[in-house]
Amino acid sequence: MSVRTRATTWSLGLSGLLLLVVVVSAGIGAVTIPPRTVAAILADAVPIPVGVSLGGATVLPLVGSVPTPTLEFVSPFAFSVPRPARIIVLSVRLPRILLAALVGFALATAGTVMQGFFRNPMADPSIVGVSSGAAVGAVATIVLSLSIPFGLEGAAFVSAVVTAFVVYLLASENGRTPVATLLLAGVAIQTFLGAVISFLLLQSGESLRQVVFWLMGHLAGATWSEVGMLALVLPLPFVVLLVHARDLNVLLLGEEDAHALGIEVERTKQLLLATASVVTAAAVSVSGVIGFVGLVVPHMLRLLVGPDHRVLLPASALAGASFLVATDTVARSGGAEIPVGVVTAAVGAPFFLYLLRTREVRSP
Template structure:
């Protein structure tokens, strides 16, 4: 079976798994809704065309009045489910579930790229300080009651991108960006930004609870606007990364070998870093700092599909979406809701230690 066939098979299987997880998750909560009812509600959200009629007209030069076609749609299952269940699923639970899927998709994607880029199994999306940068912007906005364009999300995204750019500049010399130097620069900048965050916490006053809640990572209060925003932002960077999976495979051999095989090493590194940083920043801006998704999920999938990034990247992205939907379902299903970042850490850390002890954590 060739790579393309295997990638398609894994993508279809993991997409089906994600759909199943979404249906089950949408039925779980203080009001339990059967999976069949949830499935009917989701299918009902897709209008079915039943006919075309001519209504209205438009005046065209040299042609005159031309009738305009109007497509008639129906929602075939609207009478088969209770109205209350429809409101709960579509207006309350579905935005949060889809946002969780998109954030998990983004973090797992960035995790795969960073682990391959650094050839380090401990690398995650925040390794060059993107998450810390986003945290500084968000915490400053909350603690200091700042008014910034695009609100909290805009501040977090902007500060994350600036942080990634600063780390890259610090690590670059004479047109080259050594991976080891980039890693050390990222650690140094993260440490400094941690101090800034601690100072801002001291200044937060009554907003301290809100700041801590954001830093723990959460998806409560998710809106359709955030879902649409991530839906618009993520496809292009993901397509760019997917198109460079072969280059990422070659970079695993080392920069000298990659150059000998025709890869423009510095240009490729720049492109991978910028794109992965955008993906991470977009996710963190709407969800806060959620750990272990980009660290554990790529390992889980690498054990199953292998190290080839042409398979690993799309498989990890889809698995990351399912993983975060499941963990967020756990986070909101208790008597008192907890931030999803707490759940991912509680589940991810022991699993990662298990992989470490069984020697399943290896360099890509």
């Protein structure tokens, strides 16, 4: 079976799984809604263009009245669904579910790239300090009551990207960036930023609860604007990473061999690191620090689909989306809501230990 066929087959299968998880998740909550009703609501919410209307008119100087074409849409099925159920699914639960899917997609994507980039099974999206940088920006905004464009999310995103850039500069010398040096620089910066976060926690006062909740990772209060932002940011970086999946495969052989095979090693490393960092920063800025998604999911999928990143990358991304939707459903289904980062850690850590005990964790 060709690589393209395998990638398509796995992507379609995991897309189907994601759709199933979304439908089941949207029905779970204080008010239980049957999956069939949820599926009808979601199907009916997808508009289909049926034609172009020329009814409107725009008046232009010296030209007169010019018809303005507009697309006309219609609901494809017009199912009869109770209005309360429709409001609960589309207005209350769906934004959070879609945000969870996008964040899981982003974290699993970045984790897959980082594990291949560092050739290290313990690598995750935060390995170069992106999550710690985002946490400093977010915590500082909360504690100091800063007024920043785009609010908390904007502060977290900018500080995350700046942190990744600083780590890269510290690790670079004479136009080269040794992977081992980059790893050590990331650990050092994370440690320093951890101290900054601890100091800010001491100054947090009444905002301590909000700070701790953000640091644990959460998806409560998800809005359509956050969903739209991630949906706008993620596609281009993901396509860039997918296009360079073959280069990532070659880098696994070692930098000297990759150079001998025609790969521009330093340029490729810069591109992969920058793109994965942006993906991670975008996810963490809206969700807080959610661990184990980018660590465990790539391992799970590597066991199933193999190490070829042309197949592994899209498969891990879709599996990460399903995983985070499922864990967030658990987080919000109890009597009191639990930060989803707690649930992912509770599920991911034992599973990762199981992989260690069975010797299934291997270098990419």
